[in-house]
C-alpha cells in the first residue's frame with residue numbers, strides 16, 4: 040500500500056495533466072484548492088484505510104465484459120479525467136469534494152449561503168465523490184442530488200423544535216457501544232462512522248460529526264460479535280454505520296466470518312449506500328467475493344431518487360445479485376427530493392428494472408440538522424395511495440415511521456377498511472371502489488332495513504359501489520362485447536349461450552362507455568348488478 044505522501048505527489052502530477060482552466064458549469068475559474076488532495080481528512084478516515092491509498096491504474100475488475108459500457112456523466116471539471124481513473128474508487132475518494140472552498144468553485148452560492156455553510160463545515164462532515172457530484176444539475180439550486188449531498192444553511196435550523204441528536208434512542212438500547220438490540224430477533228451493529236458520501240439527512244448525523252463522532256465504536260468489534268453470539272434469539276444482524284463497505288477488507292471479513300459462524304444468525308444485512316454514491320468500489324471482484332463468501336449476506340441499499348439509478352449503479356447491483364446476494368432498498372421520504380408521487384413511482388419502477396426490491400419507505404426522522412427535509416405523514420400516505428394498485432406489489436415499499444423513544448418501525452398505509460359488521464366488511468380498493476366482502480362462511484346476519492350507501496353493502500343489497508368513469512369497468516364492458524363478437528355462434532349459442540340478457544345501458548355512475556352499438560351484450564354479473572342498483 041502506498042503511503043499518503045506518495046499518493047499526494049501522484050495525484051497532483053496526474054491532475055496537472057487534466058486540470059481545466061475554467062469551470063464552464065459555474066462560469067468561474069477553478070480554484071487550485073479544488074485540485075488539492077483532501078489533506079483535511081480526519082485521522083480516523085485514514086485509519087480505516089478507506090482514503091489512504093493512492094490511485095493505481097487497474098483493469099475494470101468487476102465489470103463484466105459482456106455488459107455495455109455506461110456513458111458516465113461528468114461535471115465539466117472532470118471531463119478529461121481518463122476513464123481508468125474515473126472507474127477507480129481510490130481516485131474517486133481522493134477527489135471527493137470535502138470543503139466549502141471546493142464547492143464554491145463548482146456551484147453557484149450567495150455570499151450569505153457560503154458564510155452559513157462555512158460555519159457548518161466544522162460540525163457536519165462533507166464528502167461527495169466526483170461520480171455522485173456529477174449527477175447534480177449545477178443550474179438547479181433545488182436539484183434532488185444536490186439537496187442530499189451539499190451542505191445547506193438550513194442545517195443550522197431546527198424548524199419544528201422536536202429535532203434530536205438521537206431521535207430513535209439507539210444509544211439507550213445499546214448493551215454494547217455501537218450495538219443496538221431493539222427488536223427481539225434483530226441487532227444493529229454500527230461498525231464505522233465513515234461514509235463515501237455524507238447524506239445531509241442522515242439519522243446518525245451524530246455518528247458522523249466532525250468532532251464527537253463515534254470513534255469509540257472502532258474499539259468494540261469483538262464485544263459486539265460476542266453479544267450476538269451469546270443471544271440465541273438474534274437471527275438477523277444488520278451491519279451498518281456509517282457505511283460498512285468503507286471498512287478495510289480485513290475488518291469487514293472479521294465481522295462477516297464471525298457472524299456467519301454463529302449458528303443462530305440466519306441473515307446478515309449489509310446497510311450500504313456504496314452502490315448509489317460510489318459504485319466504483321464494487322467494481323472490485325475481491326469485495327464482491329468477500330461479501331458473497333459469508334453466504335448469509337443480504338444487501339440493503341439506499342436509492343432515494345430515480346436519477347441515482349445510473350448504468351454504473353445498475354451494473355454493481357447486478358453483480359451483487361449474480362453473486363447470490365438479494366438487494367433491497369430503503370427510501371427516505373425527503374422534502375424536495377422525492378416527495379411527489381411521480382418521482383416515487385419512477386424510483387420504484389426503476390428499482391424493479393434493476394431487480395432491487397423497494398423494501399421500506401421511511402418517514403424522515405427528526406434529526407438535528409435535517410429538519411428541513413421533513414414532510415407530513417399525509418404526504419407519505421398520499422404517495423402510498425398512488426402506488427398501491429397502480430404498480431406491481433413487488434415495487435411497493437412499506438411506509439414506516441420510526442417511533443420516538445425507541446418504539447421501532449410502525450407501518451402506515453391508507454385505510455382500506457371502510458366499515459364492518461358481524462359477518463362482512465366493506466373494503467375500498469385502489470380505484471375507490473367499495474366492495475362487500477363476506478368474511479365468514481355464514482348467512483348475512485344484518486337485519487334488512489331500508490338503507491343506501493356503504494350501509495347497503497353491509498346489508499348485502501348491493502355488493503359494490505364503483506366510482507364514476509371507472510376505466511376498468513369500461514374495459515370490462517368492452518371485453519364482454521369483443522369476446523361475444525369473436526365467439527358468437529351462428530345459432531346464437533356463443534359465449535353468452537344465447538340466453539344472456541340484453542345489456543342494459545349502465546348508469547353514468549358505473550362508467551358506462553356509451554358503446555351502444557346494437558350488438559347482443561352478455562353482461563358481466565357485476566356490471567348487471569351495478570346497472571340495476573339504485574344510485575348510492
Ligand code: SF4
Nearest residue numbers: 234237238241281312
Ligand atoms: S451513507 Fe448512510 S450512514 Fe452514511 S451519511 Fe448516508 S445515510 Fe448516513
